[in-house]
Amino acid sequence: MLDLKFIRENPDQVAQGLDAKGVSVDIQALLDLDLERRTLLKQGEELKAKRNSASEEIARLKKQGHSTDELIAEMKSASHKIADFDAKVGELSDKIERIALSIPNMPTSDVPVCKGALGNKVVRSWGQPRKLEFKAKDHLELASELGLFSMEKGSKITGAGFPVYFGAGAKLERALISFMIDIHVKKHGYTEVWAPAIVNRASMRGTGQIPKMEEDMYALAAGEGEEKGSFFLIPTAEVPITNLMRDETIEEKDLPVKYTGYTPCFRKEAGSYGKDTRGLSRVHQFDKVEMVKFVKPEGSEQELESLVRDAEEVLQALELPYRVVLLGSGDMSFAAAKCYDLEVWAPATQKWFEVSSCSIFTDFQARRMNIRYRNATSKKLEFVHTLNGSGLALARIVLCLLENFQDANGQIVFPKALQAYLA
RNA sequence: GGAGAGGUGGCAGAGCGGUUGAAUGCGGCAGUCUUGAAAACUGCUAAGCUCGCAAGGGCUUCGGGGGUUCGAAUCCCUCCCUCUCCGCCA
Numbered sequence: 001m002l003d004l005k006f007i008r009e010n011p012d013q014v015a016q017g018l019d020a021k022g023v024s025v026d027i028q029a030l031l032d033l034d035l036e037r038r039t040l041l042k043q044g045e046e047l048k049a050k051r052n053s054a055s056e057e058i059a060r061l062k063k064q065g066h067s068t069d070e071l072i073a074e075m076k077s078a079s080h081k082i083a084d085f086d087a088k089v090g091e092l093s094d095k096i097e098r099i100a101l102s103i104p105n106m107p108t109s110d111v112p113v114c115k116g117a118l119g120n121k122v123v124r125s126w127g128q129p130r131k132l133e134f135k136a137k138d139h140l141e142l143a144s145e146l147g148l149f150s151m152e153k154g155s156k157i158t159g160a161g162f163p164v165y166f167g168a169g170a171k172l173e174r175a176l177i178s179f180m181i182d183i184h185v186k187k188h189g190y191t192e193v194w195a196p197a198i199v200n201r202a203s204m205r206g207t208g209q210i211p212k213m214e215e216d217m218y219a220l221a222a223g224e225g226e227e228k229g230s231f232f233l234i235p236t237a238e239v240p241i242t243n244l245m246r247d248e249t250i251e252e253k254d255l256p257v258k259y260t261g262y263t264p265c266f267r268k269e270a271g272s273y274g275k276d277t278r279g280l281s282r283v284h285q286f287d288k289v290e291m292v293k294f295v296k297p298e299g300s301e302q303e304l305e306s307l308v309r310d311a312e313e314v315l316q317a318l319e320l321p322y323r324v325v326l327l328g329s330g331d332m333s334f335a336a337a338k339c340y341d342l343e344v345w346a347p348a349t350q351k352w353f354e355v356s357s358c359s360i361f362t363d364f365q366a367r368r369m370n371i372r373y374r375n376a377t378s379k380k381l382e383f384v385h386t387l388n389g390s391g392l393a394l395a396r397i398v399l400c401l402l403e404n405f406q407d408a409n410g411q412i413v414f415p416k417a418l419q420a421y422l423a
Numbered sequence: 424g425g426a427g428a429g430g431u432g433g434c435a436g437a438g439c440g441g442u443u444g445a446a447u448g449c450g451g452c453a454g455u456c457u458u459g460a461a462a463a464c465u466g467c468u469a470a471g472c473u474c475g476c477a478a479g480g481g482c483u484u485c486g487g488g489g490g491u492u493c494g495a496a497u498c499c500c501u502c503c504c505u506c507u508c509c510g511c512c513a
Contacts, residue, residue, distance in 0.1 A: 041473065045482045052482090055494045059441040068493080075493035249433085379452095381470080 001100050001368045008034060017106035020113045020329035030099045037092040044085030051078050101211060104334045105364040108301065111338050112328040119328015120341075126312065127321030129345035130404050136348035137410060139402040140279035143169065145410055148402070151279065161269070161277070161284035163395065168422075172401075172414075173287055175421035176394055177262045180289040180314050184260040184391055188310045190291060193261035195240035198231050203243040206369040208335035208361075209235060216268050233266035237290035238388045245294055246369040250384060252376045256295040256303065260391065262287065279399065281353065286395035293387040294371065297363065300385035301338070304360040308340045311356045311391045319415040320344045320400055323352065337362045342392070344400040353396045358389030 007014050011027050018025055054075050058068045112119035143149050148169030154162035165173050184190040198220065204210040209217060213235075222230035234240055241259050250257060265288050269277075276282050291310060295303045308324065315322045327339040336359040343352035363383035366372070372381045405412050414422060 038473070041482085045473075048483090049481055051493075056442060058493065062441080072493040077493095079493065 001364065002103055002106070003367065004034060004096070004100060007031070007100075007103070014103070014106070018103065020107050020111075021104045021332065021334075022115060022330045023102075023104050025099060025103050030096065033092055033096050033099070037089055037096060040085055040089050040092070044082060044089060047078055047082050047085065051075055051082065054078075101205075101368075105337050105361060107329040107332060107336075108338045108360075108362075111332070112326070113330075114328040115330045117328065117331040120331055121326045121328070122323050123326050123340070125321070125323035126316060127319070129321050130347045132347050132406070134408040136403065137406060138279070138348040139346070139399040141348075142402045142406055142410060142412065143279070146412070148172070149280075149398075159284070161282070163280060163283055163285075169398075171422060172398060173394060175418060176397060177287060177289060179317075179418060179421045180391055181260055181262060183314055183317065184289070184291060184310060187313070188258070188260075188291075190258040190260035193237075193241055193244070193259045195237060195244070195261055195263060197234050197240075197263050197266075199234055199239050199243065200231055201229065203239055203246070204232050206243050206246050207239050207365055208333075208368065209239065212334050216270055218266050218268060234263060235267050236265050236388075236390075237261050237263040237288060238292060241290060241292040242365060242386055242388065243369065245371045245384075248371060249381060250294060250371070250373045252296070252373050255373055255384065256293050258294075259292045260289060261292075262289045264288075265393075276351075278349070280395040281349070281351075281399060283395050286393060288393045289391050291389050291391045294366075294384045295387065296373070297382065297385050300360060300362065300387070303385070303387055304338060304340070304358065307387050307389045308342070308358045311342055311358055311389050314392055315342060315344065315355070317415070317417040318397070318401065319417075320397075320404060322355075333357075333359065335359075335361050335364050337364065340389075344396070344404075346400050346403045348403040348406075349399070353400060355392045355396045355400065356390040358387070360385065360387045 002014065007027065008031060011031060015027055018027070054071055058071055058075075061068045061071070107113070112121055114120075137145075140151075146168065147166055149163045149165040151160075151163055153164040154160075157164070181192055185192050201210065204214075204217065209232075214229075217235055218233040219228040220231040220233070221228045240263070241261055244259070245257070264285055266285050269282055269284060280286075291307060293303055293307060312322070312324070322342050322344045325341045325343055327336075327341060332339045339357060339359040341354050342356035342358070344355050345351075346353055362385050365386045366383040371384050371386070373384050374380070375382050401414065402412055405414055407413055
């Protein structure tokens with residue numbers, strides 16, 4: 001969420017940012033409510049100040065044995081007025097918060113401003129998209145011939161979009177998870193986290209999935225007979241891992257804090273039926289290794305660059321040709337200020353697949369979650385900047401590995417780096 | 424699931440209707456002393472909102488929400504969490 005003061009002082013800039021993100025919010029209405037709230041707040045507080053001093057006065061008079069009836073009567077009516085002011089201010093605060101929470105983060109100045117995905121820009125690529133000299137099989141065909149995973153079995157036990165992995169396919173999942181985490185821990189200095197796959201509502205709000213994306217999450221009830229929406233299956237490890245720091249103050253000397261962790265991820269993907277849903281390309285449950293960083297605001301954009309490199313290194317180790325796409329303002333997520341997607345070419349499906357999304361949220365999430373650090377120079381508490389990126393998303397990586405590393409006999413010859421994990 | 428106990432400042436821990444934003448201790452910061460350091464002593468040490476050019480002022484906050492009262496950390500209700508014991512269980 002944005003700083004209300006910032007919105008108050010820079011309404012034009014906010015309007016521009018909203019426009020770039022393709023979101024429409026009535027800023028003027030927000031500012032009107034804000035002004036009204038502050039006016040009422042002041043009046044209410046003046047009354048409270050009066051009441052506080054009268055309280056002391058009453059205590060003093062009582063001690064001295066004087067009558068306090070008159071003052072008490074006066075304060076009784078003052079208290080009623082105060083309650084009215086508080087109710088009105090509370091109502092306005094709720095309205096303001098609702099609007100403020102629906103305002104997306106502002107894109108950084110170097111993000112191309114454009115509608116939808118039109119502003120996306122390939123900034124670099126690595127490796128040559130593979131051309132196979134034989135008739136390439138797509139990952140689904142390969143998987144069913146080799147018995148690596150089954151969409152049908154998943155449909156039976158759960159529903160469409162829940163793959164079940166068998167044998168070498170199951171082992172591949174396990175291997176990839178260990179392989180990726182090892183790289184981030186040993187080479188990139190992240191601390192491994194194993195976190196719950198269910199989080200509460202406050203956590204979902206903290207990272208920004210709620211309110212805007214609530215419909216895309218699997219909601220759970222707290223107990224029997226209770227309404228759904230107290231708990232959610234996580235759509236990404238970003239949610240539990242970032243929320244680890246909610247309402248906490250980090251020592252400046254401990255920054256940056258870098259976590260990596262594996263979790264299953266659950267997404268309803270409502271409204272995307274029939275679109276890129278073949279096999280593993282878009283599923284409701286998949287595995288992912290995530291990287292999360294908490295950093296100082298100064299130079300935080302460099303932290304995004306290094307985060308992307310950390311993810312790229314996994315792809316390079318897996319010998320998967322990829323390209324790095326800087327997302328335009330219209331294609332970025334709600335909370336992101338800048339975002340790179342990593343896309344891998346799948347030679348049989350003949351498509352680029354997004355296997356990682358690396359974003360910087362500046363202080364947007366930190367403000368929602370109240371994650372701060374004490375600036376050693378100013379001695380003040382300041383919001384940290386948060387970042388996260390997939391490192392990487394498994395289902396699509398499996399898809400790409402199968403299609404890229406198939407041979408003419410329909411066998412898979414996995415990249416060298418993975419061999420030890422598959423042995 | 425049952426029965427108890429408890430949630431107070433960075434931490435430990437008092438307070439149990441009226442100068443309590445909160446004793447005391449620890450920690451942290453600054454100073455005195457010292458060649459330097461330690462020890463000792465002295466002082467300072469919460470956050471958010473809001474008004475103000477500033478100096479500074481006001482309000483709020485003792486797990487969350489609600490209630491009683493002129494006034495609540497203190498009383499009542501409710502939810503959440505932690506601990507101990509019993510039961511159940513991977």
